[in-house]
Amino acid sequence: MADGRYTIYDIANAAGVSIATVSRVLRGENTVTEKTRKKVEDVILRFNYQPSAIARGLTLKHSKTFGIVLPRVDNPHYALFFKGAYDEAMKAGYSMLLFPWEAMQDSHESLASVVAERRLDGVIYLMEYAGEEDMNKQIEVLEAVKKYMPVTLIGTTQLKGRYPSVTIDLSECVKMAVEHLASLGHERIALIGGFSEKDAVSSRDAGYREALSYARLPYISSYRAFGRCTAEEGEMRMNEMLDSLIESQWPTAVIAANDIVALGVIHSVQAHGRRVPEDVSVIGCDDLFFDSYMQPALSSIHTNQDYIGRRAVQMLLDESIRTDEKVACTLVIRNSSAPKK
Amino acid sequence: MADGRYTIYDIANAAGVSIATVSRVLRGENTVTEKTRKKVEDVILRFNYQPSAIARGLTLKHSKTFGIVLPRVDNPHYALFFKGAYDEAMKAGYSMLLFPWEAMQDSHESLASVVAERRLDGVIYLMEYAGEEDMNKQIEVLEAVKKYMPVTLIGTTQLKGRYPSVTIDLSECVKMAVEHLASLGHERIALIGGFSEKDAVSSRDAGYREALSYARLPYISSYRAFGRCTAEEGEMRMNEMLDSLIESQWPTAVIAANDIVALGVIHSVQAHGRRVPEDVSVIGCDDLFFDSYMQPALSSIHTNQDYIGRRAVQMLLDESIRTDEKVACTLVIRNSSAPKK
DNA sequence: CTGAAAGCGCTTACAG
DNA sequence: CTGAAAGCGCTTACAG
Numbered sequence: 279m280a281d282g283r284y285t286i287y288d289i290a291n292a293a294g295v296s297i298a299t300v301s302r303v304l305r306g307e308n309t310v311t312e313k314t315r316k317k318v319e320d321v322i323l324r325f326n327y328q329p330s331a332i333a334r335g336l337t338l339k340h341s342k343t344f345g346i347v348l349p350r351v352d353n354p355h356y357a358l359f360f361k362g363a364y365d366e367a368m369k370a371g372y373s374m375l376l377f378p379w380e381a382m383q384d385s386h387e388s389l390a391s392v393v394a395e396r397r398l399d400g401v402i403y404l405m406e407y408a409g410e411e412d413m414n415k416q417i418e419v420l421e422a423v424k425k426y427m428p429v430t431l432i433g434t435t436q437l438k439g440r441y442p443s444v445t446i447d448l449s450e451c452v453k454m455a456v457e458h459l460a461s462l463g464h465e466r467i468a469l470i471g472g473f474s475e476k477d478a479v480s481s482r483d484a485g486y487r488e489a490l491s492y493a494r495l496p497y498i499s500s501y502r503a504f505g506r507c508t509a510e511e512g513e514m515r516m517n518e519m520l521d522s523l524i525e526s527q528w529p530t531a532v533i534a535a536n537d538i539v540a541l542g543v544i545h546s547v548q549a550h551g552r553r554v555p556e557d558v559s560v561i562g563c564d565d566l567f568f569d570s571y572m573q574p575a576l577s578s579i580h581t582n583q584d585y586i587g588r589r590a591v592q593m594l595l596d597e598s599i600r601t602d603e604k605v606a607c608t609l610v611i612r613n614s615s616a617p618k619k
Numbered sequence: 620m621a622d623g624r625y626t627i628y629d630i631a632n633a634a635g636v637s638i639a640t641v642s643r644v645l646r647g648e649n650t651v652t653e654k655t656r657k658k659v660e661d662v663i664l665r666f667n668y669q670p671s672a673i674a675r676g677l678t679l680k681h682s683k684t685f686g687i688v689l690p691r692v693d694n695p696h697y698a699l700f701f702k703g704a705y706d707e708a709m710k711a712g713y714s715m716l717l718f719p720w721e722a723m724q725d726s727h728e729s730l731a732s733v734v735a736e737r738r739l740d741g742v743i744y745l746m747e748y749a750g751e752e753d754m755n756k757q758i759e760v761l762e763a764v765k766k767y768m769p770v771t772l773i774g775t776t777q778l779k780g781r782y783p784s785v786t787i788d789l790s791e792c793v794k795m796a797v798e799h800l801a802s803l804g805h806e807r808i809a810l811i812g813g814f815s816e817k818d819a820v821s822s823r824d825a826g827y828r829e830a831l832s833y834a835r836l837p838y839i840s841s842y843r844a845f846g847r848c849t850a851e852e853g854e855m856r857m858n859e860m861l862d863s864l865i866e867s868q869w870p871t872a873v874i875a876a877n878d879i880v881a882l883g884v885i886h887s888v889q890a891h892g893r894r895v896p897e898d899v900s901v902i903g904c905d906d907l908f909f910d911s912y913m914q915p916a917l918s919s920i921h922t923n924q925d926y927i928g929r930r931a932v933q934m935l936l937d938e939s940i941r942t943d944e945k946v947a948c949t950l951v952i953r954n955s956s957a958p959k960k
Numbered sequence: 961c962t963g964a965a966a967g968c969g970c971t972t973a974c975a976g
Numbered sequence: 977c978t979g980a981a982a983g984c985g986c987t988t989a990c991a992g
Contacts, residue, residue, distance in 0.1 A: 283738075283767060285985055296963045301987060311961060328735040328767065332673050332682060333985035337968045341673060343716070343737075352698040352908070361693050364719060373737060375684070376717045378705060394669040396684075396714060397624075426624060426669065509912050541912035548914065567693070571850050571882035573889065573914050626969055637979045642971060652977060674969035678984045963992085968985105976979085 284327045292325070293318040304329055341397050344594060346587075347377040347389065348404035355536065355564045355583065356404065359432060362587025363402055370595055372399065390422035397426070400594035402587070403441075404433040407473050430593045430600070432586050442600035444589045447607060448472075449480030449488070451579045454609045455533040455561045456489035458577075463618035464531035464559060468501040470515050470543055471535025480604070482535065500527075507535050512542030520550050530558055530618050537562035537569055537578055544572075544614075555616035565610050574613035581607045625668045633666070634659040645670055682738050685935060687928075688718040688730065689745035696877065696905045696924065697745065700773060703928025704743055711936055713740065731763035738767070741935035743928070744782075745774040748814050771934045771941070773927050783941035785930045788948060789813075790821030790829070792920045795950045796874040796902045797830035799918075804959035805872035805900060809842040811856050811884055812876025821945070823876065841868075848876050853883030861891050871899055871959050878903035878910055878919055885955070896957035906951050915954035922948045 286304075290297040295314060302310050303318045321327075335341045344367050348356045364374045375398065379389055393401055401423060405416060420441065423429055431443035452469065459467050467490070472482050483502070490497050500523060503515040512534055520528055532547075534540035540562035547558050554560050554574060562569065565580035582605050593600045627645075631638040636659060643651050644659045662668075676682045687704050689697045705715045716739065720730060734742055742764060746757055761782065764770055772784035793810065800808050808831070813823050824843070831838050841864060844856040853875055861869055873888075875881035881903035888899050895901050895915060903910065906921035923946050934941045 287985080297986080298963055298965095298988080299961090302962085305987085309961060314961080326763070326766065328732055330677075330738055330985055331736040332676055332738050333968090334987075335673055335968090336671075336677055336970090336985080337987050339968070350702070351692055352695050352702050354693050354695060354698075357693040357695075357698055360717070361691070361719065364717070373716050373718075373733065375714050376701070376705070377714075378702065391669055392714065395672040397671055397673050422667070425667065509908075538909075541909060544914070545912060567850075568879075568882060568909055571886060573885070628969080638970080639972080639979055639981095640977090643978085646971080650977060655977080671969055674984090675971075676984090677969080677986090678971050680984075961992105963990105965988100965990090967987090970984085972982095974979105974981090976977105 283330075284325045286329065289318060289321055289325060289327050292321040335397070340399050342371060343373040343375055343396070343398055344591060345375040345377060345393055345396070345398045345401040346404070347379050347393075347401065349380045349406065350378045351376065353538070354566045354568075355538075358583035359402075359404060359587040359590075362584035362589075363591050364587070365584075366588040366591040370591070372591070390419045393423050394426040400428045400430070400591075402590045402594070403429055403431055405431055405435040405437075406433055407435050409473070428594055428597075428600075430590045432590045436602050439602065442593045442602065444586045444593070444603045444605060446581045446586065447480050447604045448482045449485030450604075451563050451581065451607050452482045452485035452533060453489040454579060454607065455563070456486060456493065458609055458611065459531040459533070459559060459561065459615065460489070460493035460495065462531070462559065462615065465495055465618070466498075466501065466527070466529040466531070467495070468503070468519060468529035468532040469535075470503045470519070470532055471505050471507050471512055471539040473504050486533075501529055505535075505539075507539050509538050509542035509545070512539035513546045514542070516543045516546035517549075520546065528552075528558070531615070532558060532560050534560060534562045536564045537566045537576060538564075540576055540578075540614075541572075555614050556619065559615040559618075561615050569610075570612060572614070577612045577615040578610050579607050580610050581605075624671075625666045627670065630659060630662055630666060630668050633662040676738070681740050683712060684714040684716055684737070684739055685932060686716040686718060686734050686737070686739045686742040687745070688720050688734075688742060690721045690747065691719045692717065694879070695907045695909075696879075699924035700743075700745060700928040700931075703925035703930075704932050705928070706925075707929040707932040711932070713932070731760045734764050735767040741769045741771070741932075743771055743773055743931045743935070746772055746776040746778075747774055748776050750814075769935055769938075769941075771931045773931045777943050780943065783934045783943065785927045785934070785944045785946060787922045787927065788821050788945045789823045790826035791945075792904055792922065792948050793823045793826035793874060794830040795920060795948065796904070797827060797834065799950055799952065800872040800874070800900060800902065800956065801830070801834035801836065803872070803900065803956065806836055806959070807839075807842065807868070807870040807872070808836070809844070809860060809870035809873040810876075811844045811860070811873055812846050812848050812853055812880040814845050827874075842870055846876075846880075848880050850879050850883035850886075853880030854887045855883070857884045857887035858890075861887065869893075869899070872956070873899060873901050875901060875903045877905045878907045878917060879905075881917055881919075881955075882913075896955050897960065900956040900959075902956050910951075911953060913955075918953045918956040919951050920948045921951050922946075 286297045289300045431441045436443040505511040505515045562578040565578040569576040627638045630641045772782045777784040846852040846856045903919040906919040910917040
């Protein structure tokens with residue numbers, strides 16, 4: 279018994295058997311006499327013995343733990359991916375190490391070694407387009423990690439066959455939003471936030487253009503503002519758009535890259551003396567928990583983060599299903615989108 | 620080189636030294652000749668060798684990883700504790716295993732063994748009062764875990780000296796809110812959500828009564844509604860309160876147990892034809908990121924979750940500072956609280 | 961059915 | 977300064 283914890287030797291001694299036998303009853307093998315099994319089970323219980331998963335891992339060459347790296351968790355959108363992944367991993371007896379990498383920006387290279395050192399059985403990586411340079415940095419990390427364990431990508435970016443992936447179809451999301459808004463009679467529909475995402479599976483812009491054209495509406499670049507997906511930036515971009523246009527040309531509907539951006543957009547709209555949804559409809563994306571409690575309740579696109587997380591660990595668990603998957607989204611209509619008046 | 624990964628033997632061979640020497644340069648010991656150090660560093664780089672933290676852990680008897688168990692993460696309040704803890708752990712070279720236990724309710728007992736098996740170097744446990752029975756179950760788990768590793772409690776509940784703890788002073792939070800509201804001229808101040816928390820360090824009720832009496836205001840039990848801290852329940856409790864009172868007796872200010880509850884409370888108030896803050900002031904708690912983007916922006920109490928998380932790992936890291944700490948909170952006034960009209 | 965022994969990938973006295 | 981060897985706590989052929 280080292281530092282207060284019992285080892286398999288302590289159990290073997292107390293039960294008067296070999297460690298091999300203890301190991302066998304631990305593993306539940308049925309090559310053990312009922313009588314001796316009983317004996318060792320008794321002392322296991324009595325000692326409240328917990329075998330060391332790390333020692334077992336050393337010999338079995340697994341850690342029974344996955345890693346998940348995402349930008350941050352104090353944002354419900356990302357947290358939902360974790361939740362799905364965790365639940366699925368738990369069911370299979372795995373733990374989940376969480377790495378919010380925004381917190382370790384500068385030491386980005388070290389992510390690779392931390393993950394590799396830990397000998398995880400796989401890692402889920404949430405990748406987001408954030409500029410060419412950053413993208414390359416992330417790919418470097420991924421390639422390093424990949425040497426040590428399977429990786430599956432989640433989020434909005436896939437790397438064409440280099441890693442299995444489960445991604446949100448951003449194009450679909452925006453398309454749904456545009457269609458919904460167009461069906462409400464809107465003709466000046468803005469899209470705020472996100473980048474041009476050259477590497478995205480299917481970009482917001484693609485969906486935007488496609489749906490616009492399907493609705494026989496022109497694509498007008500003044501109605502498309504790029505930016506990071508924060509409330510602050512959403513507000514700024516919306517301010518800029520409104521300030522640069524004469525009022526008669528203001529959009530009557532805006533699609534925000536996500537619900538957080540929508541928060542900022544609504545702020546801006548209201549600060550410009552317009553009401554949501556009476557004067558301008560706003561629709562978000564991600565369907566976060568507070569949407570239904572906002573005033574007005576925010577229409578949004580539900581993107582199945584939970585399922586994506588689950589699916590990603592399934593891919594880690596089962597080599598045969600590793601592929602590039604896009605997951606469908608659904609429109610959730612609440613009060614922030616209304617017919618054009 | 621086993622299953623695609625190099626071991627210390629591979630490096631030793633390739634460099635023509637013993638594994639002891641490799642280990643020494645890995646550890647950065649200075650008992651190694653510059654020349655041989657160079658030699659082995661070269662092959663480490665060339666092989667892109669990453670030593671196994673788990674093998675090292677076996678011999679050194681540590682895992683360099685902490686665990687944190689909290690109800691869930693897809694709630695920014697809890698996520699912030701994680702963030703603080705993660706950052707601090709990261710700085711010290713530790714990883715963080717996250718266990719959202721609401722997801723494993725029924726298999727509650729297994730939390731103890733999962734944690735114990737993993738031989739973590741410590742665990743942070745966020746405890747919340749949720750009924751006598753549940754409380755006892757949690758304590759059982761804790762006691763089991765404690766046998767294997769240090770535990771520090773965070774949240775709102777402490778167990779008087781049985782575990783070091785870093786807690787939110789709920790009493791202070793409510794007191795601040797009451798004082799603020801009273802100074803605005805409110806006399807009928809309700810408190811919605813949370814339980815009577817017999818085990819809390821300092822209960823909301825204690826602060827509520829104390830501040831009320833300090834302001835020479837009566838404690839009226841009709842203005843105190845208990846309940847779980849969800850938006851739904853906040854809305855229900857508020858509905859019940861309003862429906863059971865004649866309008867002239869409606870509270871002109873309400874303190875919600877937290878920001879999420881405040882969402883529900885505001886809903887209810889508005890559904891009853893009253894405006895916030897013109898007719899009733901509302902103040903939340905936790906200062907979540909969406910508060911400033913609500914309409915009206917929600918006044919709240921900032922509870923320093925990030926600091927609490929950091930402090931908890933400091934206690935895990937340094938035995939000498941383990942104690943029961945209460946952390947102060949601060950009032951953040953926004954637009955949902957206004958002078959009584 | 962059960963045990964002795966080797967091995968998983970490291971670290972660290974102990975010699976030299 | 978460097979290496980041989982023992983040990984960390986398990987699992988699993990291999991004998992018996």
